[in-house]
Amino acid sequence: MDKKRVLVCGAGGFIGGFLVKRLKDEGYWVRGVDLKYHEFEKSKADDFVIGDLRDQQVCKKISEDVKFDELYQLAADMGGAGFVFTGDNDAAILHNSATINLNMLEQAKETGIKKVFYSSSACIYPEYNQTKPDNPGLPEDCAYPANPDSEYGWEKLFSEHLYLAYNRNYGMEIHIARYHNIFGPLGTWQGGREKAPAALSRKIAQVKDGGEIEIWGDGEQTRSFLYIDACIEGTWRLMHSGFTGPVNIGSDEKVSINGLAKMISDIAGKKITIKHIEGPLGVRGRNSDNKLIKEKLGWAPDYSLKQGLKKTYPWIAEQVQQN
Numbered sequence: 001m002d003k004k005r006v007l008v009c010g011a012g013g014f015i016g017g018f019l020v021k022r023l024k025d026e027g028y029w030v031r032g033v034d035l036k037y038h039e040f041e042k043s044k045a046d047d048f049v050i051g052d053l054r055d056q057q058v059c060k061k062i063s064e065d066v067k068f069d070e071l072y073q074l075a076a077d078m079g080g081a082g083f084v085f086t087g088d089n090d091a092a093i094l095h096n097s098a099t100i101n102l103n104m105l106e107q108a109k110e111t112g113i114k115k116v117f118y119s120s121s122a123c124i125y126p127e128y129n130q131t132k133p134d135n136p137g138l139p140e141d142c143a144y145p146a147n148p149d150s151e152y153g154w155e156k157l158f159s160e161h162l163y164l165a166y167n168r169n170y171g172m173e174i175h176i177a178r179y180h181n182i183f184g185p186l187g188t189w190q191g192g193r194e195k196a197p198a199a200l201s202r203k204i205a206q207v208k209d210g211g212e213i214e215i216w217g218d219g220e221q222t223r224s225f226l227y228i229d230a231c232i233e234g235t236w237r238l239m240h241s242g243f244t245g246p247v248n249i250g251s252d253e254k255v256s257i258n259g260l261a262k263m264i265s266d267i268a269g270k271k272i273t274i275k276h277i278e279g280p281l282g283v284r285g286r287n288s289d290n291k292l293i294k295e296k297l298g299w300a301p302d303y304s305l306k307q308g309l310k311k312t313y314p315w316i317a318e319q320v321q322q323n
């Protein structure tokens with residue numbers, strides 16, 4: 001078999017599912033691994049193993065029978081604000097995700113997988129740089145002095161260091177992306193782990209024209225959201241560049257949460273009123289700075305938020321109807 005072989009950890013998740021499809025389209029032989037199968041579609045992976053990557057024996061088993069050329073490590077215990085910012089899941093997030101990264105990276109070294117992708121997050125950026133809604137963007141080097149506002153962010157930052165150290169000490173080729181709020185169809189849209197675009201789409205799909213939806217906080221907090229196709233394109237380009245990173249893969253189109261709700265309700269063709277309630281919020285303003293990605297990859301995401309929402313809302317509205 002002369003096809004390149006690639007291992008995708010977290011292949012049953014949202015981004016992992018799209019990544020597997022892209023790798024198949026590019027002609028790779030793909031093994032996916034996850035705690036669960038993909039919720040909304042059958043995986044396109046050639047082989048799919050259900051396994052818990054916190055268990056070193058599982059990590060050994062999935063990587064020793066095939067000589068893999070590349071590893072994409074996306075498995076993590078993760079979710080939106082309702083999962084990450086309540087504090088209730090802090091120990092699990094730190095323990096589970098760090099264990100997965102420690103296990104899989106060591107296993108990749110032991111079995112000689114030379115090229116590794118790691119999905120970090122915009123959540124590593126310090127809280128003190130994100131206190132105002134009008135955030136001009138977070139350049140990669142503003143990560144230090146470190147002060148992420150969640151344990152999820154601290155784990156990602158620790159793991160960035162882990163991957164970079166394996167690069168320095170063991171000569172492994174490492175590529176690290178800091179994803180900023182990725183969204184699209186086939187993503188979690190209910191249950192507490194969903195992110196803002198999916199949660200708001202669900203709420204808007206559930207109300208009648210003229211109805212009311214609830215938003216956490218005053219809705220003036222800002223974020224940027226990147227459509228999944230651009231995330232996969234950026235991931236592919238980074239993995240085929242000479243650049244280790246970490247580098248932002250995000251949109252620099254900033255929007256307030258109230259503005260996001262308005263965009264989605266326009267797409268839904270519904271007039272809605274917003275009731276602001278108490279809820280977990282995260283930082284006040286966050287946006288991607290794309291100078292470094294442009295410089296290193298000669299490319300930056302340019303997928304508009306509206307364009308992405310036009311593809312995402314109908315899918316969520318259909319899920320709401322079917323449930």
Ligand code: NAD
Nearest residue numbers: 010012013014015035052053074075076119121179181182
């Ligand atoms: P996701 O939750 O849909 O996918 C993560 C997958 O990891 C899930 O399918 C989950 O079952 C799996 N997993 C968790 N624990 C596991 C374990 N012990 N063993 C095996 N599998 C396990 O999330 P996603 O949105 O697809 O994100 C993928 C990666 O990108 C994650 O590392 C996440 O932290 C990172 N990221 C995502 C975003 C985003 O906006 N979606 C932003 C920044 C970073």
